[in-house]
Amino acid sequence: MKHFNIFILLIFLTSCSNDKNTLSNYSNFSKEFNTQKVEYPNKEFSINLPINWEFEVPYIENDKDILGLFASSKPNAKGFQNVLLIKKYKGDNGNKDLKSEFNFLLKQIQNHSQITEIVDSGSTTIFNQEAYFFHTKTASENNGNLEIINFLINSNETGVYYNLTASTTQTDRFNIEMANLIHSLKTFKILK
Template sequence: MFHKNILLILFFTTLFSCSEKQFSFENYANYPVKFAKENFFYPNNEFEIFLPLNWESKIENYEDNDEIILGLDAFSKPDDENFIHGISIQKTKPFSLKKDLKSEYDYFIEKINQKASLEIIDSGKTDFLTNEAYFIHSKSNSGNYGELEMITIITKSSSDNNYFYLNAGASRTKELNKNMSMMLSCLKTFKQNN
């Protein structure tokens, strides 16, 4: 009887600890999730991407910004707990003076490390896209339920010396794994047309 109780305690401890484990970028990218989606073409045909069906999308105007060339934001409707999740794609001029993809990634890592409110979970080179890319997986460190978790993928533009930043941001709720996996599934469909 004593052994059965120990086994039950170990089983539930293991189950609980597994459910609390932080998903990695790779876990999210490989987590199976089914959802309806629709193809979105940027107005100048610079890129296309599949977005979740019925998400609100907005073409951003960056005329007053010298660094961001173009952008798209797409957001979910508020969930049962009133949290939203979003995808953002921005084409930017190089932030790094060296103007290569690795330097751009290093610059972004440095900027995140300077923010006391963010914590990097993981980062590095990835074969997530067909083009060379780097990822940064970060989260807010407020400790509040529903705080932001974000994955940014940086890749070079195939038509010029600029960069695309693909972002997925989800609230850290009980639906985090599903929501982040759905957004990464969309980001994986990102295709440059120029």
């Protein structure tokens, strides 16, 4: 019976590969994979990354970033990688609460030229605290067609937030890869 259930799940995933999947689908898909626990050097946070992934700390993209971690899989046959990014940053425009920061970023995403579709966005209960998410698709010559899920959560400082990002290309293993990324992000813990 167990093998039959796995077979049905695989048929479902294959048949839905071109349909919109929701954050809930990815969160509830159970997949076992080997992980390695990584703590940020200053013990700010920890996360379980897929084993054998490369990661870079600190990872700073701009002057609003306080700290960050960039992790990626080995490139697939076409050179594409799965990516997890964690950033702690100062909010824009003096936003002092998470919902205001979410609304500000949603407007930016809606006007971003490389975003081809906002699949879904809103509040979520994926973490044990208030959180918001953006689920978007982009088209890029260098990175293929990407699907990206960002989570926005509070840090322990007013006006400072964490942005947790999962990104993968739309390949035949897309649903499994995104589910794995979401499960990895669900292990994120603020330690300080």
